[in-house]
Amino acid sequence: MPPSLDRSPPALAPPLREVVGTSTEGRPIYLESLPAAPGGPRILLIGGQHGDEPLARAAVSGFLPRWRAEKMAAGVQLAAIPDLNPDGRAAGTRTNAAGIDLNRDHQRLRGAETQALHQLVRRWQPQLIVDVHTYPPRRKHLLRQGWTYAHDLFLDLPNNPSLLPGVADKRLTTGMQGVLDRLGEDGFLADRYLLVRRSGRVRHSTADAVDARNHLALRYGIPVILVEGKQPPRRTTEAAGWRTQQAVIRTLHHIVAWSIEYLGQPRDRTEQDPAPRRVALRCRYQPATAPAHLRLEQVDSGQLCDVVLPGPYTPSLRPTSYVSLPDAYAVPKALSRVVQLLAAHGWRGQPLGPQRSAPGPGLAQQYQIQNCVPSRRPHRAARQVQLATHPYPGSLDDYLLYPTAAAGGRCLAVLLEPHSKYGLARYDEYGLSLRPGQDYPVLRWNA
Numbered sequence: 540m541p542p543s544l545d546r547s548p549p550a551l552a553p554p555l556r557e558v559v560g561t562s563t564e565g566r567p568i569y570l571e572s573l574p575a576a577p578g579g580p581r582i583l584l585i586g587g588q589h590g591d592e593p594l595a596r597a598a599v600s601g602f603l604p605r606w607r608a609e610k611m612a613a614g615v616q617l618a619a620i621p622d623l624n625p626d627g628r629a630a631g632t633r634t635n636a637a638g639i640d641l642n643r644d645h646q647r648l649r650g651a652e653t654q655a656l657h658q659l660v661r662r663w664q665p666q667l668i669v670d671v672h673t674y675p676p677r678r679k680h681l682l683r684q685g686w687t688y689a690h691d692l693f694l695d696l697p698n699n700p701s702l703l704p705g706v707a708d709k710r711l712t713t714g715m716q717g718v719l720d721r722l723g724e725d726g727f728l729a730d731r732y733l734l735v736r737r738s739g740r741v742r743h744s745t746a747d748a749v750d751a752r753n754h755l756a757l758r759y760g761i762p763v764i765l766v767e768g769k770q771p772p773r774r775t776t777e778a779a780g781w782r783t784q785q786a787v788i789r790t791l792h793h794i795v796a797w798s799i800e801y802l803g804q805p806r807d808r809t810e811q812d813p814a815p816r817r818v819a820l821r822c823r824y825q826p827a828t829a830p831a832h833l834r835l836e837q838v839d840s841g842q843l844c845d846v847v848l849p850g851p852y853t854p855s856l857r858p859t860s861y862v863s864l865p866d867a868y869a870v871p872k873a874l875s876r877v878v879q880l881l882a883a884h885g886w887r888g889q890p891l892g893p894q895r896s897a898p899g900p901g902l903a904q905q906y907q908i909q910n911c912v913p914s915r916r917p918h919r920a921a922r923q924v925q926l927a928t929h930p931y932p933g934s935l936d937d938y939l940l941y942p943t944a945a946a947g948g949r950c951l952a953v954l955l956e957p958h959s960k961y962g963l964a965r966y967d968e969y970g971l972s973l974r975p976g977q978d979y980p981v982l983r984w985n986a
């Protein structure tokens with residue numbers, strides 16, 4: 540363990556605290572921040588999306604006074620929501636009081652807690668977000684073979700295929716490797732998040748746009764770093780929890796220290812999207828040429844071993860289908876759930892002006908669903924989707940326009956295109972489900 544980490548908290552006043560929202564059961568959601576000269580990069584830390592991860596909360600709230608005690612606070616504006624899910628904390632549950640897993644709710648925003656977080660992000664506009672969790676190292680399918688996960692900590696980055704490449708650029712990836720190296724020097728075992736599924740498949744974090752990491756990156760262009768500390772066993776020694784908490788605190792230290800330089804420089808221009816009006820809607824996992832290795836702990840001996848994982852390893856994604864952004868999407872006002880959701884994401888639809896209420900043919904295009912095979916699994920996109928388009932013959936009086944030139948316009952395509960793997964058509968409640976032979980209600984509109 541690093542010698543600088545002692546158990547006594549720094550003797551300093553607590554960070555400033557304000558209420559930024561209210562949970563489902565009416566508990567306050569607090570934002571803690573360090574007083575800092577304005578102008579430095581803004582970094583937001585999130586903890587406790589899952590109510591049953593007390594170490595994640597403790598590490599996030601423990602980090603701020605430490606950072607200040609090390610007199611590092613001057614160069615950065617640092618704020619934290621250590622406990623986004625106070626109802627889950629009170630009940631000891633992963634979900635909020637309405638049974639919603641908050642870290643699967645960033646697309647649909649059904650939870651008061653996720654809505655509060657997104658409002659804060661729009662108001663404060665952080666340039667980097669760190670989302671802190673803990674992971675259970677004991678998984679049944681690994682235990683059967685005598686293994687548990689050994690890593691003190693895993694990190695991961697946004698990987699949704701529709702992100703603008705500059706959001707998760709090479710400097711971010713290199714920076715994360717630097718953070719992992721520093722953690723190694725501190726004596727912690729840390730790596731990019733790598734999961735062995737029950738099927739044997741080996742994957743990194745999901746590419747879906749429902750979690751904080753991918754959705755906030757997609758909607759607001761903010762890099763979001765996922766931190767997963769090792770959850771100690773339930774009947775644990777204090778030392779196991781202490782070690783994880785210190786691993787997370789050191790991680791936050793290294794991330795924030797690195798990000799001051801990272802955020803002070805412009806994004807990597809060589810990785811700017813050559814076709815920024817083109818958005819990936821579908822992708823495939825790409826198999827690696829060699830199997831993955833992972834250091835695992837032998838249950839009986841407690842020994843760490845480098846294990847070759849025999850299952851298929853798919854470390855990256857290859858887009859298989861794109862769409863070009865229209866000038867705007869036209870959403871029928873009657874689709875009130877879609878209109879409400881877009882408003883919760885900060886988009887206000889505009890009616891067409893009276894002089895344009897009868898657009899000529901070709902201005903608005905409508906999809907017809909020619910074929911599709913609905914998924915048997917809930918909340919999965921239909922397969923074998925075949926679309927045709929025709930000019931929309933009617934008036935747009937009962938539509939609202941959502942221009943894609945606005946910030947996060949790519950996110951509109953991901954949500955609204957019928958072919959999108961991660962869109963709203965996969966949920967029943969929005970009235971966008973695909974049925975062969977039917978017209979799709981959302982239109983593409985070009986001036």
Ligand SMILES: [Zn+2]
Pocket residue numbers: 588589592642671672673
């Ligand atoms: Zn979690």
